[in-house]
Amino acid sequence: MAEPLFTPEEQKKFDAGIAEIISHYPPDRKSAGMLPALRLLQEIKGWLPQDGLRLVAKHLEVTPERAYEVASFYVMYHLKKPGKYVIDVCTNLSCSLWGAEKMLAYLEEKLGLKAGEANEKFTLRETECLASCGTAPCLQINEDHHESLTRAKLDAILAKLS
Amino acid sequence: MASTAKAIDPIISAAWGKPQSWTLDSYKKRGGYKGLEKALEMAPAAIIDEVKKSNLRGRGGAGFPTGLKWSFVPKDSPKPKYLAVNGDESEPGTFKDRYILEDDPHMMLEGIAIASYALGVHTCYVYLRGEFKFPAERCQAAIDEAYKAGIFGKKLLGKDYELNCYLVRGAGAYICGEETALLESLEGKKGWPRLKPPFPAVVGLFGAPTVVNNVETLASVPHVFTGGADWYAKLGTDKSGGTRLVCLSGTVNRPGVYEVSMHTTLAELIYDDKYGRGMPAGRKVKAVIPGGSSAPVLGADELDVAMEFEALKVKQTMAGSGGVIVMDDSTCMVRSLWRVARFYAEESCGQCTPCREGTPWQTRLLRKIEEGRGEPGDVEMLSNVAASIAPYPPIGLGNTICALGDAAALPTHSFLMRFKDEFEAHIREKRCPFGDKPWGSFGDWS
Numbered sequence: 242m243a244e245p246l247f248t249p250e251e252q253k254k255f256d257a258g259i260a261e262i263i264s265h266y267p268p269d270r271k272s273a274g275m276l277p278a279l280r281l282l283q284e285i286k287g288w289l290p291q292d293g294l295r296l297v298a299k300h301l302e303v304t305p306e307r308a309y310e311v312a313s314f315y316v317m318y319h320l321k322k323p324g325k326y327v328i329d330v331c332t333n334l335s336c337s338l339w340g341a342e343k344m345l346a347y348l349e350e351k352l353g354l355k356a357g358e359a360n361e362k363f364t365l366r367e368t369e370c371l372a373s374c375g376t377a378p379c380l381q382i383n384e385d386h387h388e389s390l391t392r393a394k395l396d397a398i399l400a401k402l403s
Numbered sequence: 404m405a406s407t408a409k410a411i412d413p414i415i416s417a418a419w420g421k422p423q424s425w426t427l428d429s430y431k432k433r434g435g436y437k438g439l440e441k442a443l444e445m446a447p448a449a450i451i452d453e454v455k456k457s458n459l460r461g462r463g464g465a466g467f468p469t470g471l472k473w474s475f476v477p478k479d480s481p482k483p484k485y486l487a488v489n490g491d492e493s494e495p496g497t498f499k500d501r502y503i504l505e506d507d508p509h510m511m512l513e514g515i516a517i518a519s520y521a522l523g524v525h526t527c528y529v530y531l532r533g534e535f536k537f538p539a540e541r542c543q544a545a546i547d548e549a550y551k552a553g554i555f556g557k558k559l560l561g562k563d564y565e566l567n568c569y570l571v572r573g574a575g576a577y578i579c580g581e582e583t584a585l586l587e588s589l590e591g592k593k594g595w596p597r598l599k600p601p602f603p604a605v606v607g608l609f610g611a612p613t614v615v616n617n618v619e620t621l622a623s624v625p626h627v628f629t630g631g632a633d634w635y636a637k638l639g640t641d642k643s644g645g646t647r648l649v650c651l652s653g654t655v656n657r658p659g660v661y662e663v664s665m666h667t668t669l670a671e672l673i674y675d676d677k678y679g680r681g682m683p684a685g686r687k688v689k690a691v692i693p694g695g696s697s698a699p700v701l702g703a704d705e706l707d708v709a710m711e712f713e714a715l716k717v718k719q720t721m722a723g724s725g726g727v728i729v730m731d732d733s734t735c736m737v738r739s740l741w742r743v744a745r746f747y748a749e750e751s752c753g754q755c756t757p758c759r760e761g762t763p764w765q766t767r768l769l770r771k772i773e774e775g776r777g778e779p780g781d782v783e784m785l786s787n788v789a790a791s792i793a794p795y796p797p798i799g800l801g802n803t804i805c806a807l808g809d810a811a812a813l814p815t816h817s818f819l820m821r822f823k824d825e826f827e828a829h830i831r832e833k834r835c836p837f838g839d840k841p842w843g844s845f846g847d848w849s
Contacts, residue, residue, distance in 0.1 A: 265567075265569045267483075267609060270590070270609055272590070272591045273589065273590050273591040273609075274591060275591030275592070276571065276572070276573065276574055276588060276591060277571060277572070279574070280533075280572060280574065301591070303591075310592075310593055311591065311592060311593055314576065314593035314594065315533070315573070315574030315575050315576050315593075315594075316574070316575035316576065317533045317534070317573075317574040317575035318574055318575075329534075332742070333495045333696075333742065333743075333746060334495055334496070334653070334692075334696060334728055334739055334742050334743055335495065335496055335652035335653055335658075335728055337742055337842050338652075338653050338654050338728075338730065338734065338842055338843050338845065339845050339846045339848070340842070340844075340845065340846050340847065340848025340849060341848075342842070343848040344848055347848075368575075369493070369495075369577065369746055369749055369750065370493060370494070370495040370496075370497075370577075370696075370746065371534055372492045372493065372497060372498040372500075372501050372532070372534070372535070373498055373501070374495070374496050374497070374498050374650060374652035374653075374658070374726070374728070375498055375650060375651065375652050375658040375659045375660060376658070377652065377658070377846075378846075378848070381534060384534065384536040385536065385537075386534075386536065386537060390847075391846070391847035391848075392847055392848070393847075
């Protein structure tokens with residue numbers, strides 16, 4: 242038999258989370274909970290495995306295709322297992338005016354990865370505007386926001402990632 | 404420049420940066436929820452009239468009169484009605500709603516309560532962009548406080564009126580800031596905009612009447628009731644009431660979010676000591692995007708214009724979401740436009756052909772020109788591609804279901820109108836005239 246998707250603790254967290262999500266919508270609109278449900282799954286597993294997508298679809302009473310359609314539309318969902326730390330670097334106009342392209346190049350060299358590549362520890366991506374243009378340049382690491390970045394500040398942040 | 408811009412008492416940003424400003428306790432000490440108390444003494448129709456009288460206009464981008472939007476909701480619908488808060492703040496150059504959500508979320512929640520009561524809404528969804536982890540945590544904590552304090556839940560400040568408020572996070576899609584795409588996303592689908600009409604006020608979330616309002620718009624609502632509609636209207640211009648938040652970024656000395664009078668000009672925002680404090684030594688303004696990256700760019704000689712919906716419309720650009728991006732004289736306009744074009748190509752949802760095909764085409768042409776591979780005719784081609792997505796001027800002629808097409812074409816049209824020489828120089832010289840330093844050299848990374 243295939244390995245179960247969840248440990249007992251994870252299963253508990255998923256069941257409680259799904260029940261809470263569904264309670265926010267009209268009884269005949271369970272499928273509206275798709276985005277929060279996928280987020281819940283990703284919080285638990287770190288990404289969206291196929292059997293997880295099927296499980297979400299079952300709970301929300303839609304086809305697995307519908308879950309995949311949503312999961313593949315939004316960039317924050319991981320359909321492949323990412324590195325332990327997902328680094329999203331904004332290179333939009335305001336950040337680039339403050340050196341974001343150079344910051345990205347610095348990261349590429351330091352991590353030995355090109356934007357768009359991943360290893361076990363890091364996934365490095367260029368991302369679109371993070372609504373932090375007044376404190377450029379900025380990036381997010383596993384959704385934690387870091388702004389007004391200098392080389393020294395960035396080095397200190399990276400040093401803490403084990 | 405010294406301080407010449409008309410000083411105002413901030414109303415939206417007054418508490419930002421103060422200790423615990425995001426808590427209910429802090430908000431109540433500052434008179435928070437007094438506007439809701441006043442509104443609850445009024446008939447719902449009178450609340451909507453008051454908002455109409457205040458000349459409050461939507462702060463998300465389109466600047467539509469808020470009271471008028473509310474009045475479109477049918478009163479006799481047998482369906483439940485919904486309020487959806489648009490906190491998908493993603494237009495490049497815009498970062499004001501983040502501050503409201505982080506530093507004073509109760510101000511928005513009070514606006515939600517007033518709007519819901521006026522509209523007969525019992526369920527509100529606050530949709531925040533997925534990347535807003537910390538703003539979402541602050542906002543959720545405020546919602547929890549409001550439930551405990553009897554603002555949300557079975558009773559609304561003691562009145563028999565059930566109001567539930569749920570926070571939903573998106574998952575990384577600019578298009579979901581478009582109101583009908585936001586509704587699709589709230590329904591658990593991919594964010595494909597809907598054809599309008601019908602408008603959301605009639606057929607919105609789950610097919611029911613729905614008002615979609617921006618975070619700052621709702622945070623402005625309580626002030627209409629604490630200060631009165633006349634007072635609020637007088638803060639602004641004839642057609643736009645209140646103050647507004649503008650987001651200043653790019654090559655200025657002091658970027659940031661500033662609350663300004665609607666009479667404040669772009670030049671004042673950039674140079675005034677209260678705001679941007681001018682350009683770094685030796686630099687001059689070359690271009691300014693006045694309302695988020697989709698707003699047509701202005702040249703250095705066009706900055707004596709009030710940052711207000713009507714005044715910017717006269718200039719064939721827009722106040723939009725308040726995102727002001729300044730580019731100095733060391734900035735390459737081709738590279739800047741290429742960067743902006745890439746954004747819209749990345750974020751096009753793929754539903755309409757002109758946008759799906761046109762946005763990457765613009766990007767390819769711009770890259771080619773910037774990298775010194777441009778040929779005679781490329782500038783004309785670029786102009787034609789943009790016109791196929793959305794001709795200009797005026798704004799709003801797009802060939803697509805939603806305004807993302809316009810948003811992608813307007814930068815191209817306006818950059819070419821004002822800086823065509825630079826595009827042609829790239830092609831003539833077969834290189835970027837700014838060499839390997841096409842961006843202003845600022846900050847630690849210069």
